[in-house]
Amino acid sequence: MSVVTTDKNNKNMKATIIGGGIIGLSTAYFLNEDGWDVTVLEKGDLTDNCSFGNMGYLSPSHFVPLAAPGIVSQGILWMFRQKSPFYVRPSLRWDLIDWGLKFVRASTQKHVERSARPLVDLLLLSKHLTADWQKSGLMSFEYRDDGCIMYYQTAKKEAEELENARMAEDLGLKVEILDREQSQSLEPDLRPDVRGGVWFKDDAHLHPNTLMKQLPALLEKRGVKILKNAEVVDFQKENGKIISVGYRIGSPDSGEAVNTLTSDLVVLAAGSWSPKVAKMTGEYIPLMPGKGYSMTVDTPRQLLRYPCILLEAKVALTPWAGSLRIGSTMEIGALNDRILFPRVQGILEAVPKFLPGYEDDPVFRELADFDKLKKDIRKKVWFGFRPVSADGMPYIGFAKKTGNMIIATGHAMLGLSMGAGTGKLVAELAGGKPASIGMAAFDPKRY
Ligand SMILES: Cc1cc2nc3c(=O)[nH]c(=O)nc-3n(C[C@H](O)[C@H](O)[C@H](O)COP(=O)(O)OP(=O)(O)OC[C@H]3O[C@@H](n4cnc5c(N)ncnc54)[C@H](O)[C@@H]3O)c2cc1C
16 A cells, blocks of 8 residues: 555645645645645636536435446437437547446446445545534535435336335435325425435535635635646656646746646546546546536526436436526536537426426526527536546545555546545545545556
């Protein structure tokens, strides 16, 4: 096992974290708590990244890794439907092909069975740590323990979800099966043809934009240095270890010189850009960006009471005090700012199919006015790039060839749900402490 420090208090030990998303900032929190001198390098200005516009779910219910049986055939069918929630941009790029082959290979029942326990352990650890941030009064980000309800309209989805519920109970999660009437009494606006739902009671939700604003402020108050518009561009290595990280303030053509930061420990938490940064150190991380969209509206009257996922459409909805967020889609492969309008349309069209009241809701009708939306798409539609690993499991652990670099990425659809837990595990690993949970399933050296 690599150990970066043997000093129990990590005194004078410098940690550099690459990336100011939920993973990088959570890691900064726990390393700072353990006494490290922490600097976060972020190429953006910390007003947006994948950790901002997501659905805000903390989801212990999501213990099935993305690479699971059935996903490949379903994905292929979806690729031919313009409004479907899944798309892989066909390309002969070798990194996409390599990722795809690994993904297909991992999509087995055995992998699901092996992965469920470590995923639940990390999801529960992370949820409790995140809840503590709010409950201890450190931050306030609309955290609520309301669970999350998966609604279905077809017998096929019902059967799949009931199987999921059974697995969840075996893993010790609290689950309630809702029939048609019980669903309707919880959400009076549900269409009568919604057959029922599964209510995952251990799930929680929060307002991610608020968390992502408050967490860096808290870190700075505690002495963490956060450098914005600071893009990592190279590394100096000696004897298999990074001795300093090179970063540039501003764009590559700003003329700014490359600064260097000496580091005892480097944590790579650059989300979908992690493979590019890893390559600078001689490491390879099989990971693809998975673009997703969300739209947020301020709603004076809240039609929805609980966060829910409309299973047939794969659309998620989150109600907060004064707003509603609707999100979905997974477009694998390209880090670009293209918004595929039919997919956005598909998300919005799915909502009244489950919740017809939205058809009469002026706020929703304004959003779903597709002519207007097309003109205003950049303002109204947010997108983010989920860092999707090749087997649906996050990468958390020491890198293969770089003794003092810890990789913390690949959290795909669950980065917010696993952020605090990942930060805690990284700090434990860096300090040579026993880990809170088993980490073997997350070892980046598996590839
Ligand atoms: C529509 C949608 C809904 C979602 N809903 C949920 C949800 O409800 N619950 C959940 O758990 N997850 C959800 N997710 C997933 C979650 O948002 C991601 O898993 C998470 O945000 C990833 O965090 P990250 O810190 O790894 O990456 P990011 O948030 O992308 O942060 C990485 C940061 O690294 C920086 N960076 C990159 N390269 C460099 C460099 N060279 N130098 C310096 N900085 C660099 C980037 O600028 C970026 O700010 C959702 C995602 C989407 C798209």
